[in-house]
Amino acid sequence: MGEDLASIKPKIPKGENKVKNVLAIMSGKGGVGKSSVTSLLAVAFARKGFKVGILDGDITGPSIPKMFGLKPGQFDSDGEKIIPPETELGIKIMSINLLLKSEEEAVIWRGPLLSGAIKQFWEDVLWGELDYLLVDLPPGTGDVPLTVLQTLPLKGVVIVSSPQDLAVMVVKKAMKLAKNLDVPILGLIENMAYLKCPHCGELLYPFKKPQGEEVCRETGIRLLGTLPIVPEYAEYADRGLIEKLESPEFLEIVNKL
Numbered sequence: 001m002g003e004d005l006a007s008i009k010p011k012i013p014k015g016e017n018k019v020k021n022v023l024a025i026m027s028g029k030g031g032v033g034k035s036s037v038t039s040l041l042a043v044a045f046a047r048k049g050f051k052v053g054i055l056d057g058d059i060t061g062p063s064i065p066k067m068f069g070l071k072p073g074q075f076d077s078d079g080e081k082i083i084p085p086e087t088e089l090g091i092k093i094m095s096i097n098l099l100l101k102s103e104e105e106a107v108i109w110r111g112p113l114l115s116g117a118i119k120q121f122w123e124d125v126l127w128g129e130l131d132y133l134l135v136d137l138p139p140g141t142g143d144v145p146l147t148v149l150q151t152l153p154l155k156g157v158v159i160v161s162s163p164q165d166l167a168v169m170v171v172k173k174a175m176k177l178a179k180n181l182d183v184p185i186l187g188l189i190e191n192m193a194y195l196k197c198p199h200c201g202e203l204l205y206p207f208k209k210p211q212g213e214e215v216c217r218e219t220g221i222r223l224l225g226t227l228p229i230v231p232e233y234a235e236y237a238d239r240g241l242i243e244k245l246e247s248p249e250f251l252e253i254v255n256k257l
């Protein structure tokens with residue numbers, strides 16, 4: 001019995017984090033699908049057998065836990081550090097929403113508190129051994145993105161955009177910020193780029209025509225993927241079942257990261 005217990009002892013000493021790759025997911029403006037992309041990237045990494053975590057950096061508008069069906073209060077502690085909950089696929093998640101009393105509670109904090117929360121999520125959460133930690137940033141280039149880019153040991157930044165928002169200017173702004181802070185840009189994902197008619201298969205462009213290829217050519221950034229509008233993304237996310245969604249397009253994207 002003693003031996004059995006010894007064999008299931010965690011390999012990571014108490015409180016130690018070993019995170020191999022930290023990727024920040026960034027967007028120029030809100031609502032382009034950044035959190036959905038972050039979650040589906042994590043699911044794709046996990047399906048490939050990697051150990052993954054998501055740090056929800058969107059402190060004032062956290063949406064990651066809900067997509068995975070996690071509720072406030074679903075975390076633990078070893079007395080020193082916060083132990084993040086794990087999803088069915090073993091994705092470790094930390095978000096302010098898990099620490100609040102209810103999902104509806106609003107976080108009304110200014111810059112320094114927001115930055116402090118990010119540092120705590122990095123230092124005071126027991127991530128253990130991870131191959132990839134994905135940091136879902138709030139949109140834009142405010143306090144939280146700055147803190148993350150300045151203080152976390154990032155492998156690089158993935159930019160998410162959509163045709164309405166995708167101006168060369170937006171990508172160039174993000175490039176400039178990353179370049180100033182010496183953080184590599186790993187590539188661009190253009191989300192909600194087109195809609196495939198379920199009846200005839202014709203491609204429709206409800207917003208503008210996709211511009212990802214052109215922008216990437218102009219800026220020298222790698223185009224990681226051009227994603228369609230998939231009604232199931234919203235449906236599965238709203239029901240907390242994003243892990244159940246088949247999304248082969250994300251398996252291709254993670255191969256490039």
Ligand SMILES: Nc1ncnc2c1ncn2[C@@H]1O[C@H](COP(=O)(O)OP(=O)(O)OP(=O)(O)O)[C@@H](O)[C@H]1O
Binds near residue numbers: 036037061192228235
């Ligand atoms: N490719 C897609 N097809 C259909 N719906 C999508 C797609 N991508 C995202 N959505 C939906 O669009 C809405 C906004 O997505 P999401 O919350 O991921 O965006 P965001 O950029 O993280 O927003 P925020 O700026 O508020 O953090 C959600 O309802 C989501 O389910």
